[in-house]
Amino acid sequence: MKKNIRWRVALIFASVVIALFVFLPSTPLAKKLPELWSRSVPKISMGLDLRGGSHVVMEVQAGKAVESSVDNIIADLQTQAKSANLGVTFTRDGQQIIAQSGDAQKVLEFVKKRYAVLQHVSSEKGELRYTLLDAEVARLKEWAVTQALERIRRRVDKYGVAEPTIYRQERDQIALQLPGVKNPQEAIAFVKTTGRLEFKLVDSRSEVMLKALEGKVPPDGEILYGEDVDETGKIVNRPYLVFKQTLLTGDRLKEAKVSMDEFGKPAVSITFDSE
Secondary structure (H helix, E strand, O other), rough: OOHHHHHHHHHHHHHEEEHHHHHHOOHHHHHHHHHHHHHHHOOOOOOOOHHOOEEEEOOOOHHHHHHHHHHHHHHHHHHHHHHHOOOOEEEEEEEEEEEEOOOHHHHEEEEEEOOEEEEEEEOOEEEEEEOOHHHHHHHHHHHHHHHHEEEHHHHHHOOOOOEEEEEEEEOOEEEEEEEEOOOHHHHHHHHOOOOOOEEEOOOOOHHHHHHHHOOOOOOOEEEEEEEEEEEOEEEEEEEEEEEEEOEEEEEEEEEEEEEOOOOOEEEEEEEOOOO
């Protein structure tokens, strides 16, 4: 009987020692422990229930991605219509496209030939209404949520939150668990800053650029600034005159990676989808 008790006491004692050996490096006492001990034992991941912190649920405005895509389509249709000498004006009403023209049949053929993702929903007194196909709307919304999830993960990592938990919740919501963050407002503000990738044509006409720098910017253009290296090796903000129309956005970007150009210098190679 006494022998069994001794074994039980020894087992309990050994269990306590092992538990302390594993647990102490994850506590504030880790600073006082031998360095070999702290390094050799992996720290226990403590979530909100142990460390405290914040649980945040954010909603992605996926509808904005649809509206942005509609705006790009309108700009492209208007440009192509002008080149084809087609008298039509395209505008947006929510997520719908309105085409106003005196020749509805020509507009129907014109739009159908160029955008298979658009469907004609109504015609009335020289006004045609189009909307994106349901499959295209679903694709854009899914892309918006996926991109937001990846962007939030990157930004939370940069913010320095240890062992965050970030996951998709329902269709257009993203949940964040930020252990140790008592006041999450700063982190939330950082995460919520928007980022959007757009590709625009640069207006290379030097005389137009000079006038733009004097304040005479063309109606269809705008001045953007980007970092560049001058002849002395100094980083400067260089102005670029670009057309306002967005030709492509990040939702068409399939891959981006660092490569070497023909002169052996670092460059960024980008690949778009087949659409």
